Amino acid sequence: MPPGGATCRCIAYTLRGWSVCWPGAAVKIYVRLDKIMNIPPKKNDHATINRQKIMKTALERFLDYVRVETTSQPEQEIVPSTSCQFDLAKILENELRELGLADAAVDEHCYVMATLPATEGKEAVPVIGWIAHLDTAPDVSGKNVNPQVIDYRGGEIGLSSGKTIPEDDALKSCLGHKLVTTDGTTLLGADNKAGIAAIMTALNRLIAENKPHGTLRVCFTPDEEVGNGTKLFDLAKFGAKYAYTVDGELPGELNRETFTAKMATITVIGREIHPGTAKGIMINAARVAAEIVALMPKDQAPETTEGYEPYLHPYSIDAGTARATIKSLLRSFHDDDMKKLEIHLEQVIEQVKSQFPGVEITLSFKEQYRNMQERLNDCPEVLEKLEEAARRTARIAKTANGQTDIDPHWKPIRGGTDGSRLTEMGLPTPNIYTGGHNFHSVTEWLSVNHLETTVQTLINLAAVWADDV
Numbered sequence: 001m002p003p004g005g006a007t008c009r010c011i012a013y014t015l016r017g018w019s020v021c022w023p024g025a026a027v028k029i030y031v032r033l034d035k036i037m038n039i040p041p042k043k044n045d046h047a048t049i050n051r052q053k054i055m056k057t058a059l060e061r062f063l064d065y066v067r068v069e070t071t072s073q074p075e076q077e078i079v080p081s082t083s084c085q086f087d088l089a090k091i092l093e094n095e096l097r098e099l100g101l102a103d104a105a106v107d108e109h110c111y112v113m114a115t116l117p118a119t120e121g122k123e124a125v126p127v128i129g130w131i132a133h134l135d136t137a138p139d140v141s142g143k144n145v146n147p148q149v150i151d152y153r154g155g156e157i158g159l160s161s162g163k164t165i166p167e168d169d170a171l172k173s174c175l176g177h178k179l180v181t182t183d184g185t186t187l188l189g190a191d192n193k194a195g196i197a198a199i200m201t202a203l204n205r206l207i208a209e210n211k212p213h214g215t216l217r218v219c220f221t222p223d224e225e226v227g228n229g230t231k232l233f234d235l236a237k238f239g240a241k242y243a244y245t246v247d248g249e250l251p252g253e254l255n256r257e258t259f260t261a262k263m264a265t266i267t268v269i270g271r272e273i274h275p276g277t278a279k280g281i282m283i284n285a286a287r288v289a290a291e292i293v294a295l296m297p298k299d300q301a302p303e304t305t306e307g308y309e310p311y312l313h314p315y316s317i318d319a320g321t322a323r324a325t326i327k328s329l330l331r332s333f334h335d336d337d338m339k340k341l342e343i344h345l346e347q348v349i350e351q352v353k354s355q356f357p358g359v360e361i362t363l364s365f366k367e368q369y370r371n372m373q374e375r376l377n378d379c380p381e382v383l384e385k386l387e388e389a390a391r392r393t394a395r396i397a398k399t400a401n402g403q404t405d406i407d408p409h410w411k412p413i414r415g416g417t418d419g420s421r422l423t424e425m426g427l428p429t430p431n432i433y434t435g436g437h438n439f440h441s442v443t444e445w446l447s448v449n450h451l452e453t454t455v456q457t458l459i460n461l462a463a464v465w466a467d468d469v
Contacts, residue, residue, distance in 0.1 A: 072135035080222035125214025129243030132195030133224035159184030190436030195246035202458035255431035269360035286319035389461035
């Protein structure tokens with residue numbers, strides 16, 4: 001009831017709110033119906049709604065995300081391979097909605113997708129996607145990550161566990177930077193939570209600063225580290241013409257080449273009998289497996305190769321007297337080199353068979369992903385836009401503080417990204433740096449300065465695409 005018992009003279013309401021006016025009093029009461037009824041914001045409402053929000057920094061977001069365990073597990077049939085990845089996915093869904101991306105959602109397989117609509121006049125810009133992955137590698141524990149923020153003054157970095165981060169060239173290039181490290185008992189998770197933090201911060205700034213941009217699609221994928229990040233990726237639902245993974249290392253390094261990857265499985269069937277009566281009868285599968293590994297080329301191993309050099313990497317051996325299984329990774333940038341690795345393994349097996357009469361050995365190959373350059377060469381625009389965005393970022397850094405070490409250059413990835421498979425599937429997807437280093441280890445670290453550089457590069461990337469319209 002209005003004051004004094006007067007009746008309402010008018011009630012005016014809209015989708016966004018309503019007002020009540022009483023006679024003789026200049027009173028308006030606004031109620032946000034969208035908050036009460038959970039009505040999605042209108043197109044481009046996100047800028048108005050969120051410009052007043054206090055923005056989180058990229059560092060604040062990163063520290064929040066790495067504390068959430070998201071370790072994936074290999075050789076699982078389901079996606080995601082671990083339920084803990086949903087914990088971060090749901091956090092991101094909520095944060096995206098808070099930013100105004102009303103369609104943000106997590107599906108049953110832990111893919112997070114959302115849309116930032118184009119600003120007025122930029123609706124004709126091609127739809128671009130930004131992608132990062134939720135999971136961390138199973139190689140090292142990602143549980144109870146305890147990030148340490150330090151101001152780096154040079155030299156090796158001592159961790160509380162007693163381990164040290166050696167001062168390599170990458171670390172030397174970050175003299176004077178703010179760094180995030182682990183305490184030496186877990187990995188950090190910069191791969192790829194730095195990419196997630198960069199994307200979320202760039203979205204926040206685009207909205208808060210009302211910068212012109214085309215439609216941006218965002219996806220955070222599960223299980224990238226175990227090779228299944230794109231297994232159930234819905235390209236039609238994502239709806240982007242081009243995309244970029246934010247899953248690289250130091251600024252300036254842009255990636256359009258990855259390994260072509262295969263996995264080899266070698267199964268050895270021996271003959272088991274009591275060791276006391278084994279002479280002339282036993283065929284020890286474990287000994288056979290050891291001989292196979294010993295004959296693999298030592299000059300084509302991960303620890304002895306770099307650049308464009310291929311490698312053969314036995315990473316798992318499960319062996320007993322009766323049966324042994326060896327799993328190996330084959331990596332190369334060129335098909336000719338891949339074929340040579342396959343032939344070498346076949347020759348090794350034939351040699352070992354002759355050494356152990358009666359042994360059974362089988363070999364199978366499974367292709368995991370292909371060098372994305374094969375298809376990216378047909379899409380020069382997606383590469384040119386990325387290089388221009390990185391160039392603009394480098395110019396800003398040089399003007400601001402004289403920094404000259406982040407000029408863009410193309411560097412091959414001695415590994416793979418979700419972009420490798422997405423490009424093969426028809427979505428051209430090169431890779432952008434994050435500022436992290438020493439991935440998959442307790443000595444992993446992230447430069448906060450470089451993380452902010454990544455954020456600026458994403459903002460510039462949106463601008464470069466928008467400039468054409």
